[in-house]
Amino acid sequence: MNINIDQANRTAVERMMAARPVLKDIRPAREVIPGMHDKLLLHAGPPIAWDKASGPLRGAVIGALIFEGLATDEATAEALITSGEVQLEPCHEHDAVGPMAGIISPSMMVYVVQNVTHGNVAYSNLNEGYGKVLRYGAYSPDVLAKLRWMNDVMGPMLAEALAMMPDDLDIRALLAEALHMGDEGHNRNKAGSILYTAKLAPLLVQASGSMADKSAVLKFLGENALSVLNPVMAGCKAMAHAGHGVEGSTIMTIMARNGTELGIKVSGLGGRWFTGPVGQPDGLYFPGFTAEDANGDIGDSTITETAGIGAFAMASAPAIVTFISGTPELAINTTLSMYEITTAEHTAFTIPALGFRGTPVGVDIRKVVELGVRPQINTGIAHKNAGVGQVGAGLVLPPMNVFEDALVAWAEMYL
Amino acid sequence: MNINIDQANRTAVERMMAARPVLKDIRPAREVIPGMHDKLLLHAGPPIAWDKASGPLRGAVIGALIFEGLATDEATAEALITSGEVQLEPCHEHDAVGPMAGIISPSMMVYVVQNVTHGNVAYSNLNEGYGKVLRYGAYSPDVLAKLRWMNDVMGPMLAEALAMMPDDLDIRALLAEALHMGDEGHNRNKAGSILYTAKLAPLLVQASGSMADKSAVLKFLGENALSVLNPVMAGCKAMAHAGHGVEGSTIMTIMARNGTELGIKVSGLGGRWFTGPVGQPDGLYFPGFTAEDANGDIGDSTITETAGIGAFAMASAPAIVTFISGTPELAINTTLSMYEITTAEHTAFTIPALGFRGTPVGVDIRKVVELGVRPQINTGIAHKNAGVGQVGAGLVLPPMNVFEDALVAWAEMYL
Numbered sequence: 048m049n050i051n052i053d054q055a056n057r058t059a060v061e062r063m064m065a066a067r068p069v070l071k072d073i074r075p076a077r078e079v080i081p082g083m084h085d086k087l088l089l090h091a092g093p094p095i096a097w098d099k100a101s102g103p104l105r106g107a108v109i110g111a112l113i114f115e116g117l118a119t120d121e122a123t124a125e126a127l128i129t130s131g132e133v134q135l136e137p138c139h140e141h142d143a144v145g146p147m148a149g150i151i152s153p154s155m156m157v158y159v160v161q162n163v164t165h166g167n168v169a170y171s172n173l174n175e176g177y178g179k180v181l182r183y184g185a186y187s188p189d190v191l192a193k194l195r196w197m198n199d200v201m202g203p204m205l206a207e208a209l210a211m212m213p214d215d216l217d218i219r220a221l222l223a224e225a226l227h228m229g230d231e232g233h234n235r236n237k238a239g240s241i242l243y244t245a246k247l248a249p250l251l252v253q254a255s256g257s258m259a260d261k262s263a264v265l266k267f268l269g270e271n272a273l274s275v276l277n278p279v280m281a282g283c284k285a286m287a288h289a290g291h292g293v294e295g296s297t298i299m300t301i302m303a304r305n306g307t308e309l310g311i312k313v314s315g316l317g318g319r320w321f322t323g324p325v326g327q328p329d330g331l332y333f334p335g336f337t338a339e340d341a342n343g344d345i346g347d348s349t350i351t352e353t354a355g356i357g358a359f360a361m362a363s364a365p366a367i368v369t370f371i372s373g374t375p376e377l378a379i380n381t382t383l384s385m386y387e388i389t390t391a392e393h394t395a396f397t398i399p400a401l402g403f404r405g406t407p408v409g410v411d412i413r414k415v416v417e418l419g420v421r422p423q424i425n426t427g428i429a430h431k432n433a434g435v436g437q438v439g440a441g442l443v444l445p446p447m448n449v450f451e452d453a454l455v456a457w458a459e460m461y462l
Numbered sequence: 463m464n465i466n467i468d469q470a471n472r473t474a475v476e477r478m479m480a481a482r483p484v485l486k487d488i489r490p491a492r493e494v495i496p497g498m499h500d501k502l503l504l505h506a507g508p509p510i511a512w513d514k515a516s517g518p519l520r521g522a523v524i525g526a527l528i529f530e531g532l533a534t535d536e537a538t539a540e541a542l543i544t545s546g547e548v549q550l551e552p553c554h555e556h557d558a559v560g561p562m563a564g565i566i567s568p569s570m571m572v573y574v575v576q577n578v579t580h581g582n583v584a585y586s587n588l589n590e591g592y593g594k595v596l597r598y599g600a601y602s603p604d605v606l607a608k609l610r611w612m613n614d615v616m617g618p619m620l621a622e623a624l625a626m627m628p629d630d631l632d633i634r635a636l637l638a639e640a641l642h643m644g645d646e647g648h649n650r651n652k653a654g655s656i657l658y659t660a661k662l663a664p665l666l667v668q669a670s671g672s673m674a675d676k677s678a679v680l681k682f683l684g685e686n687a688l689s690v691l692n693p694v695m696a697g698c699k700a701m702a703h704a705g706h707g708v709e710g711s712t713i714m715t716i717m718a719r720n721g722t723e724l725g726i727k728v729s730g731l732g733g734r735w736f737t738g739p740v741g742q743p744d745g746l747y748f749p750g751f752t753a754e755d756a757n758g759d760i761g762d763s764t765i766t767e768t769a770g771i772g773a774f775a776m777a778s779a780p781a782i783v784t785f786i787s788g789t790p791e792l793a794i795n796t797t798l799s800m801y802e803i804t805t806a807e808h809t810a811f812t813i814p815a816l817g818f819r820g821t822p823v824g825v826d827i828r829k830v831v832e833l834g835v836r837p838q839i840n841t842g843i844a845h846k847n848a849g850v851g852q853v854g855a856g857l858v859l860p861p862m863n864v865f866e867d868a869l870v871a872w873a874e875m876y877l
Contacts, residue, residue, distance in 0.1 A: 229642055229643040245663075245685075248660075265667060375814055
């Protein structure tokens, strides 16, 4: 076959950069996510068998089944999964993404983000904030009570506010602005989250609901420095997916972890996952926790790096090193080294500290294998046991074999 | 006299850094500003005679007199001033600061900021946003209508929200956070303004007033990237003033411009102004305007540089160069050169891009004169004619003679 790989990759990355994701709605997952049904839970990363699932993923599954009223405790939850009565499938197989365990259950309110350039849609759940939260595997009554409040009070109010917006809320424009305000869009979303809050506030005030509820929603959104992470992830999914399916392209369009394995998909290689064991993040721990407590790398949030932000835009976010470890020089150097394995400089996302250079975007698996330089990931760190929660944040790398395996598969398909 | 200048300067700058300004209230100027009365207008910079006043200062005085109901047009306004019926005095002589023309009239709502470490209080007016606004010398009916809305609707609502805050709104903490989010606190206050909006939003919702008014206030605050400039300026005034009055100290505690002259005061030199002609800013102009339209440097907002932020913290704000001209390297180098003429590295304000080094704080007039390095100023640019408004933003320097004159005065007093 006569394939011009460079041309295919340019096409893929140009589609990624041309994609303009806008936040359209917030709706129950079962009403909008393709293939969602009442006995299905979506999870982060590539497919996984229950007996291989790590603590935080198990904890989040248990919590979601209790949240849905399908189980009452750990034992009844586990029975639903092992009997096959409730199925587990990757978010990514349903155009969705979820941070950390990434569990999306049928009743959960999800962000609906459309790439208005190419029409594809992506979904993500609502962000719960830091600490003891479902996505890190915690499922105590207070965790579930907060989820119910988010679903019953905050979600519908946000949806009503969004519907009142005169213009669509443009996730790409918001991210571009946040990158000029010290965010990298993955582990640092301080600026994006308050930009999001400030945009919604004048409309939230006019939504239905009590003053007390409106005040509580504005407080929750404004004080949670990750409020915007989930719509940003859905935006990145919508952008990355626009580059998928280009014949011959060696551009990575998915990178995701389920806590046990990391999987990637490649633009020219269809629906096939290439998987390998997750790395162990190296970072800073919350008081009372150490590296001994850490689970392996987990979550779909690496869709940010896949779309050219997150660790790839770390030069924009020197203050992030207080959270994930390292120095401001590391932040700059991380971005610089990502130019070596990518295909383009982003036309929408620029880095002031690098003279407004575009962020590195479109990981070419050929370059990763050839140079031995892997895509850098910024990540939160979950406790390895179900029921605990977040214990820190840090840096991690994907396993090299996923890029090698994908390149072999590419050769088998195209040469 | 046996003066240890270095020790005196350390004392002055340590007092500046120990000062913790918090936003206490928003009240009509006549009720709170010391010495304010019904026939007094405060203005930016050192004292000025009416026949020396530049266009934007004149325009703002005319507008304020119409706003107060004391005049009906330019002629009646001017008569009030030239007859001496209404007096003009510097904001700084009343513990106040105002951006650009800096006019504060008796009815205007002002921020009340207290340095809770040392007890002193500082004041500033409410920010009107960009473009055609009183502080740039515009006074058309729409300008005055907006001022009335700010005074009658927004001010009281903000005051009510502030009073509901469980803790004082700490301006120093807010600024410290904003400096990690790409602000420098003078010409770039994007992050600070939405931090301010997001903090107030949950309380504003519960204030009295209609939904429509609350929504309008939240929209105005959130969309005005200078919303927080005025409380920040009052905070800087409260900090800088804490370093004033230390015997023998050569630290600058005021730098301010009235559009014709720039004046400084020095910690060990009492109430005396040292003045010289203002510089002409060099910067970027809004569409339709050029350097030909620019007024000389104007405003009390250089209290930010005096307190160790603004241009002194420009390394925190590389994206600012799209607004004021220059390159990200210029931003870094500006901060680095300010270390040469200052006394300390700020313990509360740090710069991630410089490895979290504290901002340069406490300009020592000895070093300015010895090295020939003047304090850098970031500034907005006003049209030279009354009634027009802002035409751009840029960089400017104070005249060297003010430092030389102050140093001579110091020698006369202490040697």
